[in-house]
Each structure stands twice: as structure tokens, then as C-alpha cells.
Amino acid sequence: MRHTLFMLLIAMALFPTTASAATVNALVDRDRITPGDSVNLQVSIQDGQGSVDVGAIKDFKVISRGTSTSVNIVNGQTSREIIYNYTLIPLKEGRLHIPPLVVSVDDQNLLTREIFIQVRQDKDSPSNSRDVFVETQLSQTNPFVGEQLTYTFKLFNAVQIANAQFQPPAFEGFTAQELEKRNSYRRVINGREYAVAEVIYILVPLNSGPRVIDAAILQCDVVRNRQPSNRRRSFFDDRFFGRTQLEPRVLRTEQLPLTVRSLPEFKGPGTFSGLVGKFDLSAQLEPVTLKVGESATLTLTLQGTGNIMDAEAPAIELPDDFKVYTDNAEEQINISRTGYTGRKIFRAAIVPIQAGAQTLPPLNVSYFDVEQETYVTRSTSPLTLTVEPAPQSDRLEVVQGSETEFKSLKKRVEFTGRDILPLKQELSALKPQRPMSLLLFCLLIIGPALGFGLVKLTLMLTRKEETPAARMALRAHKALRDAGAGNLTDEVFLACLYRALTSAILSRADSISESLTWKEAQDILASTGIDPDQARHTARLLEEIESTSYSGATLGTEEMARLLTVTRETVRSLLK
Amino acid sequence: MKAYKYGLYASLVIFCLMVPARGSETARSFITGVTAYQNGNYETAIDAFSAIVDSGVQNAELFYNLGNAYLKNDDLGHAVLWYERALKRNPDDPDLKFNLDYALSLIKDQKAETTLPLPRIFFFWKYQLSADTIQWSAIVLNLIFWLLLVCSHIWQRKRLRQTAYLVLVFVLVFTSTALYNYYERTYRPLAVILPPEVSIRSGLSDTATELFVLHAGTKVRVEKEQNDHYRIYFTDGKIGWVKKELVGRI
Numbered sequence: 001m002r003h004t005l006f007m008l009l010i011a012m013a014l015f016p017t018t019a020s021a022a023t024v025n026a027l028v029d030r031d032r033i034t035p036g037d038s039v040n041l042q043v044s045i046q047d048g049q050g051s052v053d054v055g056a057i058k059d060f061k062v063i064s065r066g067t068s069t070s071v072n073i074v075n076g077q078t079s080r081e082i083i084y085n086y087t088l089i090p091l092k093e094g095r096l097h098i099p100p101l102v103v104s105v106d107d108q109n110l111l112t113r114e115i116f117i118q119v120r121q122d123k124d125s126p127s128n129s130r131d132v133f134v135e136t137q138l139s140q141t142n143p144f145v146g147e148q149l150t151y152t153f154k155l156f157n158a159v160q161i162a163n164a165q166f167q168p169p170a171f172e173g174f175t176a177q178e179l180e181k182r183n184s185y186r187r188v189i190n191g192r193e194y195a196v197a198e199v200i201y202i203l204v205p206l207n208s209g210p211r212v213i214d215a216a217i218l219q220c221d222v223v224r225n226r227q228p229s230n231r232r233r234s235f236f237d238d239r240f241f242g243r244t245q246l247e248p249r250v251l252r253t254e255q256l257p258l259t260v261r262s263l264p265e266f267k268g269p270g271t272f273s274g275l276v277g278k279f280d281l282s283a284q285l286e287p288v289t290l291k292v293g294e295s296a297t298l299t300l301t302l303q304g305t306g307n308i309m310d311a312e313a314p315a316i317e318l319p320d321d322f323k324v325y326t327d328n329a330e331e332q333i334n335i336s337r338t339g340y341t342g343r344k345i346f347r348a349a350i351v352p353i354q355a356g357a358q359t360l361p362p363l364n365v366s367y368f369d370v371e372q373e374t375y376v377t378r379s380t381s382p383l384t385l386t387v388e389p390a391p392q393s394d395r396l397e398v399v400q401g402s403e404t405e406f407k408s409l410k411k412r413v414e415f416t417g418r419d420i421l422p423l424k425q426e427l428s429a430l431k432p433q434r435p436m437s438l439l440l441f442c443l444l445i446i447g448p449a450l451g452f453g454l455v456k457l458t459l460m461l462t463r464k465e466e467t468p469a470a471r472m473a474l475r476a477h478k479a480l481r482d483a484g485a486g487n488l489t490d491e492v493f494l495a496c497l498y499r500a501l502t503s504a505i506l507s508r509a510d511s512i513s514e515s516l517t518w519k520e521a522q523d524i525l526a527s528t529g530i531d532p533d534q535a536r537h538t539a540r541l542l543e544e545i546e547s548t549s550y551s552g553a554t555l556g557t558e559e560m561a562r563l564l565t566v567t568r569e570t571v572r573s574l575l576k
Numbered sequence: 577m578k579a580y581k582y583g584l585y586a587s588l589v590i591f592c593l594m595v596p597a598r599g600s601e602t603a604r605s606f607i608t609g610v611t612a613y614q615n616g617n618y619e620t621a622i623d624a625f626s627a628i629v630d631s632g633v634q635n636a637e638l639f640y641n642l643g644n645a646y647l648k649n650d651d652l653g654h655a656v657l658w659y660e661r662a663l664k665r666n667p668d669d670p671d672l673k674f675n676l677d678y679a680l681s682l683i684k685d686q687k688a689e690t691t692l693p694l695p696r697i698f699f700f701w702k703y704q705l706s707a708d709t710i711q712w713s714a715i716v717l718n719l720i721f722w723l724l725l726v727c728s729h730i731w732q733r734k735r736l737r738q739t740a741y742l743v744l745v746f747v748l749v750f751t752s753t754a755l756y757n758y759y760e761r762t763y764r765p766l767a768v769i770l771p772p773e774v775s776i777r778s779g780l781s782d783t784a785t786e787l788f789v790l791h792a793g794t795k796v797r798v799e800k801e802q803n804d805h806y807r808i809y810f811t812d813g814k815i816g817w818v819k820k821e822l823v824g825r826i
Contacts, residue, residue: 051802055781062783170775170786420675423644425610429637430602430628433665436711438758444715445751448722455726 022048024103026112028088033119035093038219038250040065041086043101043112050105052084059096059117060088061217089217089250090119131159134218136253144261145208146276146307147370148339151176151201153216153253156187156194160223162246166199169214173260174203177335202339204307208262216253221246263368266375273314275367277306277339281314283363283380285350292390295325295349300380302365303343309333313346314363321354326414352387359384472507473575476500480568493560494549497567501542504574518543530574538570602628609641618649636666640675647679653770653792655679657824660768660795664826667706684791699753707757714750721747767808767823769794774823776816780805787816798825 022045029040039060043052054062065085072079090096098115132155139150153168168178183198205211223244266272284299302311309331316324326348333342352358360383369376476499482488483496502516509524516524518539525535545563548555555563609624625642639662647655659676666672696703701710721743728736769790777784780803790796790810800807805817 053781054779055783057781057783060783061785062779062781063785064778167785170789172773418678420644420647420678421671423610423613423641424637424671426637427603427606429635429641430606430633431635432633433635435665435708441711441715441754441758445718448719452722452726456729459729 022046022050022105022110024050024105024110024112026098026101026115028098028115028117031115031117033090033117034121035090035119036249036251037090038248039088039090039117040248041088041098041115043084043086043103045082045084045103045105047080048105049082050103050110053102053104054086056099056101057088059092060090060098063087063089063219087219087248087250088117089252090117093119093121095119132157132161132220132222132249132251134216134251134253136213136216136256138213138256138258141256141258142261143205143258144263144276144368144370144373145205146263146274146368147205148277148306149203149205150337150339151203151213151256153199153201155197155218155251156189157197158192158194161220161249162223164218164220167217167219168199168201169216171201171203171213173207173211174205174213176201176203179335179337200337202335205260208260210257210259213256213258215255218251219248220251221248223247264374266366268366270364270366270377271315272366272368272375273312274310275304275306275308275365276370277304277308277367278369278371279304279306279308279365279367279378281363281365281378281380283383285360285383285385288384289386289388290352291388292352292355295351296385298348298350298360298383300346300348300363301343302346304367305339305341306367306370308340308342308344311344311365314365316348316363318350318360319358321352321358323351323353325349325351350385352385355387355389357384357386467510468512469507469510472503472512476503476507476571476575479503480571483564483567490555490560491549493555494545494563497563498542498545498549500571501538501545501567504571505538505542508574516542518546534573538574541566541570602631602633606638609645613641613645613648616648618645621645622649634665636662636669636672639665640669640672643672643679644675647675651792652679652682653768653772654824656683656793656795657768657770657826660766660826664707679793683793685794701749702753702757707754707761710750710757711754714747714754717743717747717750765798766826767796767798767806768826769796769818769822770824771822774818776808776810776814776818778816780817784817788814795826796823798823 024046025044027042027044033039054064063086065087067085068083070081070083072081088098096117096119098117100111100114103110103112134156135154137150137152137154139152140147143149151171153166155164168176179200179202183196183200185196187194187196224247225244263276280303282301284301286297286299288296290296298316300314302308302314313326313329316326318324326346330345330347331342333340333344335341350360362379362382364377364379366375366377368374479496479500483493483500488496502513502521505516505521505524506513508528508530521542522535522539525538526532545567548563605624605627609621609628612618612620612624622642622645625638625645628638629642639658643655643658643662646652646658656676656679659672659679662669662672663676705713721740724736724740724743727733728740769792772792774790775786776788776790778787779785788810794810796808796810798806799809799815801820802817804820806820806823807815807817808823809815
């Protein structure tokens with residue numbers, strides 16, 4: 001009994017008990033801040049697992065900082081705490097509100113306490129608020145739809161910063177492309193030197209109307225010395241040795257309003273290409289002298305600044321005396337502080353089918369010039385072409401269907417228009433097509449297995465009890481079948497005959513065995529009341545098979561056939 | 577007892593009258609949808625086809641028509657959603673493939689492969705065959721396997737048994753693929769972004785940090801469901817939360 005009690009005490013000490021009810025708590029690191037500052041919010045769950053809904057916080061932008069878990073064992077009591085960390089950035093000034101947050105713990109909702117944060121400009125704040133600041137600029141506040149404009153974000157820092165994280169605005173209503181190369185330089189403002197880092201985006205407005213580009217946010221840590229040192233700076237003042245501290249800062253830029261103007265109505269001539277910016281068009285034809293059926297290459301080069309990537313090939317409208325085969329466009333587009341610049345080259349193979357001097361009419365491209373605020377049409381100069389008649393031999397080759405001549409004109413078939421295929425109008429569209437359910441699929445898979453089980457069970461139940469005579473007879477038939485299968489070695493063939501004959505003899509005696517000598521066979525047959533001549537004949541046959549097998553003599557085809565026939569007849573007469 | 581009999585007869589008559597009436601109503605809606613589409617009235621066509629779907633008809637051709645109507649109505653997100661739903665039921669329709677390719681070419685987000693190339697090579701049948709084909713292959717092969725086993729049992733033929741085991745390998749491959757397809761469809765379904773632009777956020781609230789932006793028609797995988805949000809997976813490292821109403825499950 002004492003032993004049992006002792007073991008119970010040991011078990012209680014080793015297996016800590018767990019606390020039952022979960023509790024939640026919300027804490028902030030400060031309750032008075034300036035608009036550029038942030039607050040750290042911690043929501044902790046004691047003795048439970050759950051999730052926190054921060055959707056109720058409307059006065060702040062909430063940034064999740066991850067979770068941490070700690071487990072404490074004190075006097076055998078285990079307590080577990082999960083802490084959800086958030087950074088809150090105030091969206092306005094005044095007395096801001098963090099409402100009770102719903103924490104779902106083990107299917108029950110718990111509430112944290114309500115918290116108020118005072119956000120206001122501190123007139124007595126130290127002048128070091130300008131140690132780090134950000135600003136944004138727009139190259140244009142009244143652009144046209146499709147016009148490129150530059151958005152520049154600048155970070156000025158006169159002190160060392162670390163862990164900078166930049167969150168650009170959403171740029172809703174624009175396509176935005178950031179320049180890969182970020183600039184950095186130094187600049188002196190009011191006698192103070194700042195390191196400046198620039199992030200530049202090229203924006204293209206998609207629709208007209210008033211727009212607002214949201215504030216960009218930069219989170220960083222300002223590196224400060226822990227103690228205002230009036231002693232000499234030592235080697236250990238380096239951050240590496242921990243004599244500095246990090247002061248988190250959240251910097252917001254102002255929102256940037258702008259008005260996007262729509263393009264004026266295009267009144268021709270021709271069609272508007274959709275290009276906005278400044279462009280030039282040139283054309284080149286090579287060679288300018290050729291024979292009927294040969295091809296010249298027309299090269300159109302469109303270059304300039306603007307949305308050149310959207311440029312389509314200018315319409316090449318030539319007289320019926322030409323055939324035109326267009327090629328894929330080649331483009332070289334760069335992005336820089338001034339926006340997209342580059343060129344697009346369109347090539348087409350032109351094949352004249354009539355001899356004579358031919359003139360290609362000018363080709364036009366209309367675009368919207370953002371500097372002149374009007375539509376401009378660029379045209380190529382007319383190109384002349386001298387077409388000589390094809391030599392007689394060439395014409396003959398064409399008539400004869402020269403493969404090389406056709407090959408040179410073959411082109412990959414390209415889409416000339418884009419649309420979708422039409423509706424399906426048959427009423428078969430109303431026939432339900434339900435996917436197979438998992439249950440039905442499993443039934444169809446398991447069904448045959450059940451069927452097999454049923455067949456096997458039936459066979460087991462209906463199978464007659466086999467006598468030794470029946471089993472031996474079956475074995476004799478099988479051995480005869482194997483012997484007659486062909487392509488057997490002499491040894492295997494003789495073994496099959498031996499098995500067939502002994503099985504037939506044993507079947508006659510209603511007993512089971514694997515081997516017999518010819519003498520035993522003769523005795524067994526004699527005891528079963530069989531004709532003595534037949535018994536002797538059978539014993540002799542068995543002896544012949546055994547001796548042939550042991551002698552290792554080679555059997556010819558005829559000999560094998562004879563032995564098989566004799567054995568088959570003997571087995572049949574025995575099993576009759 | 578007599579009243580009960582009359583009631584039963586009356587119910588049968590009403591049922592018999594209702595069945596064709598409902599069928600003709602569906603056919604009428606279908607014709608209205610087709611006519612409206614041909615007249616360029618795409619919103620009416622969408623309403624008509626949607627009414628048929630709402631009545632419980634699930635058909636690849638009907639879904640294809642809905643995709644066409646949405647695409648003509650400049651609603652790329654819904655168009656891709658209905659084309660994908662149609663493709664699930666009939667992956668071999670060339671018209672559907674053509675129109676879906678056209679719709680996919682209009683999507684702004686670069687297509688990201690959700691599956692690594694190696695699984696696509698090693699489990700090629702999963703990606704080359706439709707879910708229906710894999711299911712029926714598994715069922716038919718399974719039937720052949722058990723029939724071979726029964727025959728080998730009755731006639732005691734070794735060769736039949738060997739063939740049965742060979743077929744069993746294919747049965748296991750196709751059955752496990754079919755079951756994995758069921759799992760994927762139920763627990764990791766695909767979805768399509770519906771509005772022109774959607775912010776994918778780090779949490780379940782509108783004020784949570786915007787992680788990235790997806791555009792109409794982009795296909796994502798739904799990983800988790802919580803309250804009125806889905807946690808979606810776009811490509812390696814791009815995971816976030818989005819409101820349920822902004823995506824359509826295929």
C-alpha cells in the first residue's frame with residue numbers, strides 16, 4: 001500500500017497538471033504619440049489557442065508582426081501563453097480608439113479591454129523629428145489618359161537608420177512600373193547634410209477623372225546611442241557591441257491628388273493608333289529593283305517616347321499589283337526617368353505580280369502629342385519600285401510547280417482578327433451532367449471485389465469432396481496435357497509421362513503417392529483385380545520410361561510421339 | 577380513404593403537368609438567352625443562362641455559353657470562371673479551348689505554374705486526362721482485374737493470374753489518382769478572381785496590409801476558409817487572404 005502511494009506521488013510530480021480556463025489580454029507600449037509614430041499592440045492568450053480579429057480597429061492601419069509562444073512550468077503547473085504582435089499606425093489625430101477585440105479561443109469568443117490612444121502634434125518635441133523624413137513628387141498633376149508621368153519617393157536621413165521597409169501606394173487607376181535602379185546621393189538642407197534615397201515609378205493613367213495617389217509608408221528603425229556620451233567614443237560604441245538602441249519610426253507621405261484629362265475627339269484623317277507621347281515614323285524598301293515574283297522587304301520604324309509597347313503595325317494598303325506578307329514586330333523599349341522610350345520595327349515582304357515602275361503610297365500613324373495637346377499624323381515618303389518581267393525559265397518553273405519557288409512564299413498562318421467562337425445552340429446544353437459522387441465511385445470500385453468474394457464462396461460451398469482416386473486422375477490428365485504441350489526437353493517429357501502413368505495407377509488403387517517402381521505398380525494393379533496382361537503391359541511401360549530417363553538417351557521425335565501415344569492409351573484404359 | 581385516393585390522383589396529375597412545364601420553361605430561357613446574345617444584349621443572355629444554372633442544370637455547353645456572354649459583356653473574371661467550370665466537365669471541346677485561350681490572353685497577371693515540372697512529368701496522366709476519364713478508367717480496369725481473377729480461379733490458369741496482377745498495377749494508379757482528384761476538388765479547390773482588381777491582404781480585415789494585387793480571371797488555389805474569407809495561394813511565396821465574394825470557386 002505504501003509502495004502504491006509513493007508511486008502515485010511520483011506520478012503527480014512528473015506529470016504536470018494544466019490550467020483550465022483561458023484568459024485574454026491586450027496591451028500597448030504607450031498611449032500618447034505623435035502622428036508619425038506607431039504603437040505596438042500585444043494580444044496575449046493564456047492557456048488556450050485561438051485567433052484574434054483585428055478588423056474592428058478602424059482608427060489605425062494594422063500591421064501584423066507575427067506571434068510568439070511561451071510555456072512556463074512552475075511547481076508542476078504548466079501555463080502557456082500565445083502573444084499576437086501588431087504595429088498600429090494612426091490614420092488621424094485626436095483620441096483614437098482600439099475597441100474590444102474578439103479573440104476566438106476553443107469555440108468561445110472572449111473580449112479584450114478597450115484602449116484609447118492620444119495622437120497629437122507635440123509642440124515641445126525635440127527638433128530631431130527632421131532627422132529622417134520622406135516626401136513624394138509627381139511630374140504632372142494634370143496628365144492625359146495614356147500619358148506617362150513620374151512618381152518619385154524620396155527618403156532623407158541625417159542619422160543612421162536600419163531595417164527600412166518601403167510600402168508603395170496602390171496606384172489605383174494607373175499602370176505602375178518601378179525603375180530597377182534606385183538613386184542615392186547627398187544633399188544639404190538648411191546647413192544639414194542628408195543622405196537621399198529615391199524610388200521612381202513610371203505611371204500611366206488608365207481612365208480620366210480626379211484621382212488620388214495614396215500615401216507611401218516607410219517603416220524603419222533610427223539608430224541612437226543609449227547614453228548621451230560626454231566621454232570619448234570608444235571602439236565598443238559600435239552597434240555590434242550593443243551600445244546603441246533602435247527607435248522604430250513610421251513615416252508617411254502626403255496623398256497626391258491629380259486630375260486625369262481625357263483625350264479630345266479624333267477627327268482624322270485615318271484612324272487613331274492609341275499612342276500618346278511623341279513619335280516618329282520612317283520607311284525603307286530593299287531592294288528597289290526586282291523581278292516579278294521576287295520579294296522586297298519593307299521596313300517601318302516607329303520610335304519615340306510614350307506607350308510605344310502598345311503600337312500596332314500601321315495598315316499597309318498597297319495596290320492589287322502587290323502581295324504583302326507581314327512579319328512579327330521587333331521591339332527595343334527602355335524605361336528611364338523620362339518614361340518608356342524606344343522603337344518598334346515592323347517588317348513585311350512585298351511581292352509584285354505585275355512588271356513596271358510602281359510607287360508605294362505613304363504610310364501614316366496618328367498619335368496624340370502631349371506637348372502640343374493635339375493629334376499629330378506622321379507619314380512616310382512615297383517609295384518607288386522598279387519591277388522587271390520574270391525570265392521565261394522562271395515562269396516555266398512556276399507553272400511546273402517548283403517546290404523552292406512555293407517554299408519561299410509560304411508563311412505561317414496568323415490571326416487577322418480576334419474574337420471568340422459562337423454559342424452552342426443545341427438543346428443538349430440543357431442535359432444535366434452531374435459529376436460522379438465519391439460514394440458511387442467507391443461502390444463501383446468495391447462492387448467487383450464483393451462479386452469475386454461471392455463467386456469464391458459459391459465455389460467453396462459447391463465443391464465436391466475429392467477422393468484420392470479423383471485427385472490422382474486429375475493429376476494424370478494434367479501431366480499428359482503438359483507432356484503433349486511440345487518444346488520440352490527429354491528429361492521433362494519423360495517426367496511428365498512418369499507422373500501421368502503413376503497417377504493413373506494410384507488412382508486405380510484410390511491412394512495418393514508421388515512415386516512408384518514398376519514392381520510396386522504391377523502389385524497394385526494386380527490387387528485391384530485388373531487383367532494380368534494389362535497389368536504387365538503397364539508395368540513394362542513404366543519400366544521403359546524409368547530406364548530411358550535414367551540412361552540419359554536422346555529421344556527422337558518419332559520415339560517421343562510413340563511413347564506419348566502408348567502412355568495416353570494406357571492411362572485412359574486405367575482410368576476407364 | 578376515398579378522399580386520400582383523390583388527393584393522390586390529383587398530386588400525380590399536377591406532377592405530370594409540372595415536369596414538362598418546367599422543361600419547356602428551361603428551354604424557353606435557353607432560347608431567350610441565345611436570342612439576346614445574338615442581338616448583342618449580353619446582360620439579358622447572362623440572366624437567362626444563369627436562371628437555367630440556378631434551376632440545377634449542370635452542363636458544359638451551358639457553362640460555355642455563360643462564359644461567352646460574360647466575355648462579351650466585358651466581365652473577364654466570370655467568363656474565365658464559367659469556361660473553367662465547363663472545361664472540368666468536357667475537357668475535349670475544341671470551341672471551349674479556343675475561347676478559353678482567348679480569355680486567358682486578356683488576363684493581366686502573368687500565368688504562374690502552380691505545379692512543378694517534375695510532378696507534371698512523373699504523373700503525366702493526371703494532367704493529360706480529365707477527372708472523368710481517370711475515374712472511368714479506374715472503374716473499368718478494376719472490373720477487368722476481378723474478372724481475370726475469377727477466371728484464373730475457375731480455370732486454374734497461371735497466365736490469367738499474371739495478367740490480372742499487371743492490370744492491378746494500373747487499377748491502383750488510376751484509383752489513387754481519382755481519389756487524389758476528389759481530395760483536391762474538395763479541400764484544395766481552384767478559384768478565379770472576379771473583379772478587375774483585387775488586393776490580397778495579410779489578414780481578414782480591410783485594413784490589413786495589402787500583400788499583392790491580382791486581376792480578373794487569374795486562377796488561384798483556395799487553401800483555407802475562415803469566416804467570409806479564403807486564404808489563397810497564387811505561386812511560390814504569394815499567399816494571402818481575400819473576401820469570398822471576390823473569387824469564384826471552379
